[in-house]
Amino acid sequence: MDYRFFLGIGVAVAIVFAGAAVYTGFEKQAPADSPGRDTLYQISTIDVLMQGVYDGNVTVGDLKKHGDFGIGTFDRLDGEMIVLDGRVWQAKADGTVSPAMDNQTTPFATVTYFDTDIxxxxxxxxxxxxxxxxxxxxxxxxxxxxxxxxxxxxxxxxxxxxxxxxxxxxxxxxxxxxxxxxxxxxxxxxxxxxxxxxxxxxxxxxxxxxxxxxxxxxxxxxxxxxxxxxxxxxxxxxVTPYFTMALPTTGAFVGTNLTADMSAALAAVEQ
Missing domain, CATH: 3.30.1330.80 (Hypothetical protein, similar to alpha- acetolactate decarboxylase; domain 2)
Structure with missing residues (x-):
């Protein structure tokens, strides 16, 4: 079932699980004439990735349905993802870059449809x-x-x-x-x-x-x-004022303790 929560904090946030839809909140969805174009679609959370949840749960093919531009990683943390002009690329630790296949999976990624505003x-x-x-x-x-x-x-x-x-x-x-x-x-x-x-x-x-x-x-x-x-x-x-997150319903994510503040560790990794 899908549960979507829209928080009145300037960014509309939808947290998506699996199943039928229930809506609560205060912020309207993206305009009907441009569905999803102003939405950041994210797989899982960065704190979950920080704690070693690397099993892919969404296919590259499904990810491309939500945007033509973005970044992420691949199953087992196998390299860096670059999504540009609707194509998904995998930059691996051996220095090679190759097109990603639609059946590859990701544990963490963010995509949107890129339209220049500024x-x-x-x-x-x-x-x-x-x-x-x-x-x-x-x-x-x-x-x-x-x-x-x-x-x-x-x-x-x-x-x-x-x-x-x-x-x-x-x-x-x-x-x-x-x-x-x-x-x-x-x-x-x-x-x-x-x-x-x-x-x-x-x-x-x-x-x-x-x-x-x-x-x-x-x-x-x-x-x-x-x-x-x-x-x-x-x-x-x-400018991307809408935010949708897809959370896994099975696997290590379900039992991961997300109460710790991982910001300092993340800053060190990102550098």
């Missing part, structure tokens, strides 16, 4: 990842909204990581991340794909910017650890 220009000097995220967050119309984020440019440097597939019993993400493989690309043309998530959703997703990269040649990519953003680069934002 264009901002970066500073007239190159910035590293930290400088970029700080400067651009300060320019957002509101830091209380979800934004899909896209940048296409030639980057002087992009450093990415991917974590190899884990074997059960799964370690938590802090431990698994110690196996990450890191790659640095120079003078690479490609697309930064990701999201800005407000602080009040920090237990559900990574707070602030969470960005992945895919080169135009589709041969290089991963989770961005650092990058040099060129001067006067164009950053496209899609």
């Amino acid at each position: 264009r901002q220009t970066t500073m007239d000097r190159a910035m590293n990842y930290s400088g970029f995220t700080t400067a651009m967050a300060a320019q957002l119309p509101s830091q209380n909204m979800i934004y899909a984020v896209k940048i296409h440019d030639t980057f002087p440097s992009v450093t990415v990581r991917a974590i190899p597939a884990q074997e059960p019993p799964y370690p938590n993400l802090t431990v698994a991340a110690k196996e990450q493989q890191v790659y640095t690309f120079t003078n690479v043309t490609g697309t930064v794909v990701g999201f800005y998530t407000p602080a009040f959703l920090k237990d559900l997703n990574a707070q602030g910017y969470h960005l992945h990269f895919l080169a135009d040649d589709h041969l290089r990519g991963g989770h961005i650890l650092d990058m040099t953003v060129p001067a006067n680069s164009i950053v496209q934002y899609d």
Whole structure:
């Protein structure tokens, strides 16, 4: 059965299980003439992933029904997911990038349909990842909204990581991340794909910017650890005021204790 709860906090939130639909709350759904286009659709929560729940529960084929743009990971934490222009790519720890098959599964992913609402220009000097995220967050119309984020440019440097597939019993993400493989690309043309998530959703997703990269040649990519953003680069934002979460009804998720604050551990892993 489907239970959807819409919270009157500026973002409409729907938490989806399996089955018939019941609605309670105060915020209306996305407009009927653009169903789902302004919705961030998320599989599971970041805190669950942090605690080692890596078994995929939603297929890539099903995920693509909810968006053409996004990021995530794959079953057993096998690499980084980049969703761009409706195609899903898998950047693996061995440095390869390949199209994901529709029957592959994901334990955690976020997608939406990307429609540019805002264009901002970066500073007239190159910035590293930290400088970029700080400067651009300060320019957002509101830091209380979800934004899909896209940048296409030639980057002087992009450093990415991917974590190899884990074997059960799964370690938590802090431990698994110690196996990450890191790659640095120079003078690479490609697309930064990701999201800005407000602080009040920090237990559900990574707070602030969470960005992945895919080169135009589709041969290089991963989770961005650092990058040099060129001067006067164009950053496209899609304001995404609706949020739907699909939670597993079976498997390790059901028994996972989610009362702990994982924000500090997550910040360390994301860096």
